[in-house]
Structures are given as structure tokens and as C-alpha cells.
Amino acid sequence: MSKYTMFGQLKAQPGKRDExxxxxxxxxxxxxxxxxxxxYILNESVNEPDVLWIMELWESAEAxxxxxxxxxxxxxxxxxxPLIAGVSAVPVRPIGGKGL
Amino acid sequence: MSKYTMFGQLKAQPGKRDExxxxxxxxxxxxxxxxxxxxYILNESVNEPDVLWIMELWESAEAxxxxxxxxxxxxxxxxxxPLIAGVSAVPVRPIGGKGL
Structure with a gap:
């Protein structure tokens, strides 16, 4: 089964990112x-104060x-x-590399 | 030392992504x-035919x-x-999660 990666953006309500x-x-x-x-690594955006980015690697899309x-x-x-203003994702497919 | 994540985009010259x-x-x-x-996981964009995305996790920014x-x-x-038309990155800082 192919592994599955996700790079998703969560935009918090203004001022609510840390919470x-x-x-x-x-x-x-x-x-x-x-x-x-x-x-499943949670990141904060360096230049967008309300934005979080999640990097994920899964055994499969099904998982x-x-x-x-x-x-x-x-x-x-x-x-x-209630703390989330918006959700989006960069649609990607993993093809190789270290750690995959 | 804080770990370091990178989500970088490589845009290939037209038609050259696979190469x-x-x-x-x-x-x-x-x-x-x-x-x-x-x-260091190489991904292809699902909806942009010339685009690759790299997800990286490092022990530190220095590494x-x-x-x-x-x-x-x-x-x-x-x-x-010669195969690369452009490079950019989503500037992020890891703050927690699984695998960090």
C-alpha cells in the first residue's frame, strides 16, 4: 500500500493560534x-500570525x-x-526520499 | 536545540518534473x-503538473x-x-506532535 502525506493549513480565529x-x-x-x-507534526507559520501547518505521514490513505x-x-x-477560522491543504503524493 | 522543519516547493521546467x-x-x-x-520526503503535487514539494525534518536549523x-x-x-524553474518555501517552525 502506498504511504500518504498531508500538508494541511489550519487558520485560527484572530489571536487564537496559541490556544x-x-x-x-x-x-x-x-x-x-x-x-x-x-x-504528525504541528508547525506555526513564521509570517502569518494565525496560521498553523500540519505535516503528516501515514502508512496509507486508508489509515x-x-x-x-x-x-x-x-x-x-x-x-x-470554535477556534478554527479555516482549513485547507496542499494536495501531494509522496514519491520517495529518506524516512518514507 | 530546536528541531527544524521545511516545506519547500520546487517548480520544474515545463514537462521536466519526473526527470x-x-x-x-x-x-x-x-x-x-x-x-x-x-x-526528507519528496512529493509530487496532485494538481500542479510541474510542481514537487519536499517535507523535511532536521535535528536543528544548523544541521x-x-x-x-x-x-x-x-x-x-x-x-x-537546469531542470528547475523556481524554488520557494512555506516558512514554518515545529511546535509539537508525534514524531518530532
């Missing part, structure tokens, strides 16, 4: 336990899709939603 | 040997900067240059 990041990272038990997730149906993951998403 | 990706991946010995590099001075890395860059 949103904290909430996401506090759910670290959920994060660490996501099956098929090789890495990623399944995580979004997980009850604990859905609870974290619901908790974060 | 560029192949050239980058053929230098895998150089890629695997980069000191302080935790992962990343040092790699760009490495003789073998510089040789790969020089070899790829």
Missing part, C-alpha cells in the same frame, strides 16, 4: 495512539481516513472547531 | 547520509544549513539546476 495549538497538543495521547500514523472516524480524534476536532 | 524527481531520488546515497536529517554546504549535496543541486 488552538495547545488544545491540539494536549490531546497528545490521542495523537500518539493514531494507528498507521508515522508522524488517515480511518483516523478521522475515530471517536477520540473526532472529539478533539469538535473541541478545536 | 527532476528521478535525478533527486537517484542521489539517494547522498540523501540517506545527510547528517542530522530525520526525514540543515550545514547540509547545503556539503560537497555531495551541492553536486546534486548543481546537477538538478
Amino acid at each position: 488552538l495549538a495547545k488544545m491540539m497538543l494536549e490531546s497528545s495521547e490521542t495523537l500518539q495512539g493514531m494507528e498507521g500514523c508515522i508522524f 488517515h481516513a480511518a483516523s478521522l472516524k475515530d471517536e477520540k480524534v473526532r472529539a478533539v476536532i469538535e473541541q478545536c472547531k | 527532476l524527481a528521478k535525478m533527486m531520488l537517484e542521489s539517494s546515497e547522498t540523501l540517506q547520509g545527510m547528517e542530522g536529517c530525520i526525514f 540543515h544549513a550545514a547540509s547545503l554546504k556539503d560537497e555531495k549535496v551541492r553536486a546534486v543541486i548543481e546537477q538538478c539546476k
Whole structure:
């Protein structure tokens, strides 16, 4: 099965980025336990004060899709939603390299 | 020392993306040997036919900067240059998550 990468942008409500990041990272038990997730790294934008970027590598697209149906993951998403102004992603497909 | 992430875009000359990706991946010995590099994953854009995206995680910004001075890395860059139309990056700072 092909691995799956994601580079997704979360735009927080104005001034709420740190609160949103904290909430996401506090759910670290959920994060660490996501099956098929090789890495999930939360980044802050250097030049856009409300923007977070998430870099993800998964064993497969199916594993990623399944995580979004997980009850604990859905609870974290619901908790974060009021702090999120927008979501987007750079659509990519991994083709090789180190760590893949 | 803080870890360092990079999400960089390489735009190939029209029609040259596959050739560029192949050239980058053929230098895998150089890629695997980069000191302080935790992962370096080459992706192709799903909707932009000439675009590659590189996801990188390094032990530190210094390790990343040092790699760009490495003789073998510089040789790969020089070899790829004629196939590259443009380079840019999403400036980010990692703050937490799984695999960091």
C-alpha cells in the first residue's frame, strides 16, 4: 500500500493560534495512539500570525481516513472547531526520499 | 536545540518534473547520509503538473544549513539546476506532535 502525506493549513480565529495549538497538543495521547500514523507534526507559520501547518505521514490513505472516524480524534476536532477560522491543504503524493 | 522543519516547493521546467524527481531520488546515497536529517520526503503535487514539494525534518536549523554546504549535496543541486524553474518555501517552525 502506498504511504500518504498531508500538508494541511489550519487558520485560527484572530489571536487564537496559541490556544488552538495547545488544545491540539494536549490531546497528545490521542495523537500518539493514531494507528498507521508515522508522524504528525504541528508547525506555526513564521509570517502569518494565525496560521498553523500540519505535516503528516501515514502508512496509507486508508489509515488517515480511518483516523478521522475515530471517536477520540473526532472529539478533539469538535473541541478545536470554535477556534478554527479555516482549513485547507496542499494536495501531494509522496514519491520517495529518506524516512518514507 | 530546536528541531527544524521545511516545506519547500520546487517548480520544474515545463514537462521536466519526473526527470527532476528521478535525478533527486537517484542521489539517494547522498540523501540517506545527510547528517542530522530525520526525514526528507519528496512529493509530487496532485494538481500542479510541474510542481514537487519536499517535507523535511532536521535535528536543528544548523544541521540543515550545514547540509547545503556539503560537497555531495551541492553536486546534486548543481546537477538538478537546469531542470528547475523556481524554488520557494512555506516558512514554518515545529511546535509539537508525534514524531518530532
